[in-house]
Amino acid sequence: MKKKQIIFLGFLGLTAIAFKGKGEKDIERPKHFPEPTYSFQNNPMSVDKIYLGRVLFYDPILSRNNTIACSNCHSPYNAFTHVDHALSHGIEDREGKRNSPALMNLAWQPYFMWDGAINHLDMQSLFPITHPDEMGETIENVVMKLKEKRAYRNLFLKAYGDSSITGERLLKAFSSFMVQLVSANSKYDSVMRKTSIFASQEKRGYDLFKTHCNACHTEPLFTNYRFESNGLSLDPVLKDIGRAGISQNPKDSFLFKIPTLRNIEFSYPYMHDGRFKKLKEVLNHYNKDFGKGKYGSVNKPIQLSSEEQVDLMAFLLTLSDRAFLFNQDYAYPREFLKEGK
Amino acid sequence: MIQRAIFICMVMILLGTFVHGQQSLVLSIKPMMGKEELILGKAYIDARGDTMNIETLRFYLSNFMFYSKGKSVWQEKNSYHLVEGDDSAKRSIALRIPPKIKYDAMGFTWGVDSTANVSGAMGGDLDPTKGMYWTWQNGYINTKIEGTCSSSTVAKGSFQMHLGGYAYPFRADQHLLFSLGEGNTLQIKIQLEQFFEQIDWVKQNRIMSPSNDAVQLSEALSKTIQVKQ
Numbered sequence: 238m239k240k241k242q243i244i245f246l247g248f249l250g251l252t253a254i255a256f257k258g259k260g261e262k263d264i265e266r267p268k269h270f271p272e273p274t275y276s277f278q279n280n281p282m283s284v285d286k287i288y289l290g291r292v293l294f295y296d297p298i299l300s301r302n303n304t305i306a307c308s309n310c311h312s313p314y315n316a317f318t319h320v321d322h323a324l325s326h327g328i329e330d331r332e333g334k335r336n337s338p339a340l341m342n343l344a345w346q347p348y349f350m351w352d353g354a355i356n357h358l359d360m361q362s363l364f365p366i367t368h369p370d371e372m373g374e375t376i377e378n379v380v381m382k383l384k385e386k387r388a389y390r391n392l393f394l395k396a397y398g399d400s401s402i403t404g405e406r407l408l409k410a411f412s413s414f415m416v417q418l419v420s421a422n423s424k425y426d427s428v429m430r431k432t433s434i435f436a437s438q439e440k441r442g443y444d445l446f447k448t449h450c451n452a453c454h455t456e457p458l459f460t461n462y463r464f465e466s467n468g469l470s471l472d473p474v475l476k477d478i479g480r481a482g483i484s485q486n487p488k489d490s491f492l493f494k495i496p497t498l499r500n501i502e503f504s505y506p507y508m509h510d511g512r513f514k515k516l517k518e519v520l521n522h523y524n525k526d527f528g529k530g531k532y533g534s535v536n537k538p539i540q541l542s543s544e545e546q547v548d549l550m551a552f553l554l555t556l557s558d559r560a561f562l563f564n565q566d567y568a569y570p571r572e573f574l575k576e577g578k
Numbered sequence: 579m580i581q582r583a584i585f586i587c588m589v590m591i592l593l594g595t596f597v598h599g600q601q602s603l604v605l606s607i608k609p610m611m612g613k614e615e616l617i618l619g620k621a622y623i624d625a626r627g628d629t630m631n632i633e634t635l636r637f638y639l640s641n642f643m644f645y646s647k648g649k650s651v652w653q654e655k656n657s658y659h660l661v662e663g664d665d666s667a668k669r670s671i672a673l674r675i676p677p678k679i680k681y682d683a684m685g686f687t688w689g690v691d692s693t694a695n696v697s698g699a700m701g702g703d704l705d706p707t708k709g710m711y712w713t714w715q716n717g718y719i720n721t722k723i724e725g726t727c728s729s730s731t732v733a734k735g736s737f738q739m740h741l742g743g744y745a746y747p748f749r750a751d752q753h754l755l756f757s758l759g760e761g762n763t764l765q766i767k768i769q770l771e772q773f774f775e776q777i778d779w780v781k782q783n784r785i786m787s788p789s790n791d792a793v794q795l796s797e798a799l800s801k802t803i804q805v806k807q
Contacts, residue, residue, distance in 0.1 A: 276698055356716045359698035363706055367713040377707045404707035408699035483715065485748075485789075 260284035264344055267421035269429045269457050273344035275358060275416050280409045282416070286396040290414025292570050293407070298382055300327075300372035307365065307411075310337040313567050316500035317341065317418065324511060327371035334370075334475055336511035338496060339504035341561065344416040347462055351493045351509040352480045362411040376404050383407070388573070418567060420499050421457075424555040429457065435555065441545075442552025449523070449539045449549075453495045459556065464492035468528045468536070472510055479509070502557045516553065520546050601677040602762065607661050607669045609635055609768045616770060618664045624771050626729075628779070632770070634724035635663030636710065638690050638703070639766075642673055644681035645755075652679045658690065660703040660710065684758050688800045689720030689751030695744035715787065717744050720751060720796065729779045737779070741796045743788025750792050752800035761807050769802035 260283045266273065293299065297306040310325045311317040317340035319325045325333040335351055349355040355364060365371040366379060383389040384402050394400040396410060427433035435443060446454075455461040464480045471477075471491065480489035493509045507513040513522065524546070528536030541549065609616040611630075622630045639661060642654040652675055662668035675681075694704060695717050710719045721741040728735060743750040758764070776798045785791050 279698055354715045356696050357698040360706075360711075360716055363711065363713040376713075377709065380707050403701060404705040405699045405701040408706065412698070 262287060264416050265419040265421060267419070267426065267457075269426070270342075270345065270421065271458075273416075274347055275344040275412070280359070280412055282413050283396065285392070286410055286413040287417055288570070289392045289396045290410040290412070291567070292392065292573050293410060294414055295569050295574060298386075299366055299374060299379055301374045301378075305372050307362075308569070310365070310371070311340050313564075313569075314503070314562055315339070316420070316504045316562060318504045325371070327365075327368070327373070332370065333368075334477060335509050336506060339500060340415060341418050341420040341499060342458055342497065343418060345458055348494075352483050353464065353494055354483050358412045358415060359408045361415075362408055376407070380404060380407060392573075418561075420558045420561040422560040423499065423558040426457075426558070428555070436551070438548050438551045439555050442548040442550065443555075445541065445545055445549045446552050449541075450498075454498045459498040460495045463495055464489060465495050466491050466493070467523070468526050469508060469512070469522070470526075472512070475510055477509065498553060499556045500558055500562065502554055503562060516550060517546075520549065601675050601679075603673045603675055603764060604762065605671040605673065605764045605766055607639070607671070607766045607768070609663060609669075609770055611771050616663065622771075624774055626775060628774075629728040630725065630774060631727075632663070632723065632725040634722055635770075637661050637688065637721040638710070638718065639671065639686055639688060640690055640694075641685075641687045642671075643685045644675065644679065645683040645685065646681050648683075651681055652676070656702070657686075658694065658700075658703050660708055682757060682759075683755060684764075684805070685753065685755040687751050687753055688803070689742065689796065690718040690744070691751055692744040692749065694718070712740075712742065712787070717742055717788065721799065727774075727779055727783075737783040739782075739785045739795065740787075741785060741792045741799070743792055745788070748788035748790070748793055750788065750796040752796055754800060754803060756805040758805070759807055763807070765806040767804045767806060768799070769804070772802045773799045 262282050262284050263277075264273065264282070294307045294311075297303045297309075299306060305327055310319040310327070312319065319337040324335060325337040327333060338351065343349075343358055346358070349358065349361045350364075355361050363376060366374050366376055380402050383393075389402070390400040393402050393406060397406055424433060424435075424439075428435055453461060453463070453465055453467075466479075469491075478490050480492040480494075481487060483489075501507075501516065505514055505516070507516070507519050513519050520541070523539050524541055525538050527538045611622045611624075616632060616635065618632055618635065620631070622632075624630050637660075638658060640658045642657050643650055644652040654673055659671050660668065661671075690704070694700060699706065704718070706713075710722065711717070712719060719740045719742040721739065723737075723739045723741075725737060726735050727737055741750055773795075777795070782791055782795065785795065
């Protein structure tokens with residue numbers, strides 16, 4: 238009798254150890270960043286869940302005809318944006334209405350999309366999966382397709398302790414992977430950590446940046462996540478009214494979420510419709526047309542000399558984070574997607 | 579010795595949940611067309627002479643809360659119930675109220691409250707695979723009613739109502755309160771015919787996002803609800 242009890246208790250203890258804290262993994266929390274806003278308490282991170290999210294992110298099984306993965310529009314070597322396409326390309330080469338944003342530091346972002354249509358990272362993945370011009374699928378069907386694959390049942394088992402696959406679990410796995418995409422190891426960051434210093438040109442650029450840009454592209458995330466207009470003219474074909482489409486408030490017309498400038502060297506083309514291919518064109522815009530929009534801020538063209546523009550550019554390049562771009566933890570999970578199925 | 583004590587405690591706790599039976603209150607949800615309980619796919623002639631055929635009826639009831647003399651005495655945890663018009667099992671809700679709780683009123687929400695709408699992915703009846711979450715914007719659809727109506731002018735007389743919205747000024751969830759006597763069954767009747775009579779079919783046959791119409795129709799719908807013991 239006594240022996241049995243001990244075995245029983247021992248077994249309980251072992252399972253407790255096995256399930257508690259196994260492979261728990263927090264995100265990188267840089268000291269010079271504020272507290273992240275993602276609701277970690279509802280989605281505890283683990284190595285296995287993050288891996289599941291990563292596999293899903295690269296797997297075209299998510300689209301109706303199994304051709305398009307998240308990574309088609311969010312490529313890791315371009316800070317997870319869609320390289321070379323002004324407007325993102327989805328299923329059957331359909332063109333979307335907007336440029337895909339670079340994905341990074343999402344755990345700090347309070348809402349998502351250029352117009353803030355999505356209020357929580359967990360819900361973000363539903364949009365591309367179901368959008369007719371992106372992946373054209375239904376979440377119900379994605380869950381069915383995943384259930385049929387033993388390899389996925391195994392991954393869900395590892396990530397959640399049992400192999401049942403639900404919409405909630407799917408969405409939370411995506412978030413687990415996406416919040417890992419922390420970019421905080423650029424030259425700028427090492428200057429903030431006092432392990433490096435700016436070259437004099439970069440320093441001059443940094444000062445110009447603080448004068449002209451930091452009010453919106455606020456350090457250290459290089460956005461304050463507000464909706465603003467930087468004076469882009471309305472594209473007569475797309476007729477994108479921005480935030481007002483969601484808030485239904487005319488005052489929000491032509492306002493867009495201020496994007497981060499981290500890794501800006503790699504996340505071309507620029508702006509919500511990808512109208513600028515080069516950073517130089519962006520600076521030209523701020524130099525001449527900034528603040529000319531009917532709505533939004535009361536800014537004026539910044540009118541920098543060409544030397545100053547070069548300085549500002551030198552600073553913007555210190556926001557490139559190669560350790561982030563080439564991080565193998567975020568890369569295509571070859572071992573699973575090639576063999577797993 | 580200590581181990582034995584722990585073991586016994588655990589067994590007691592386990593048994594306790596079974597032995598200490600709970601009083602349960604069974605709510606049967608009855609969508610009505612006139613005096614008849616609604617059957618999906620069946621043609622009805624309503625009071626205005628329109629022929630109605632309802633193909634989809636799905637909605638959330640949530641946050642069941644019980645009161646005694648105006649004070650809250652019991653609240654269901656994680657209280658979100660998706661009621662399905664075509665599934666009789668999903669037209670009934672059993673609430674496990676502890677026996678010592680005495681109450682004289684019940685409150686609930688028609689729809690999903692705003693907290694659940696901003697808290698990320700949820701499971702159970704709130705799982706997005708249930709088809710009640712808008713995907714191109716945020717938020718749950720509180721009520722889906724789809725079908726055909728002879729006087730709905732657009733799209734071959736078909737109508738689609740996806741009523742929802744969790745944020746000001748288009749908040750569509752409705753809070754309802756009913757006084758109750760004793761008993762362990764309740765009927766919640768929704769007088770759909772009264773609701774349909776208030777619809778302007780020419781303008782209101784396709785409602786797919788939070789709007790004034792969605793708020794107004796959600797109010798109208800919730801006013802047709804009666805609780806019978």
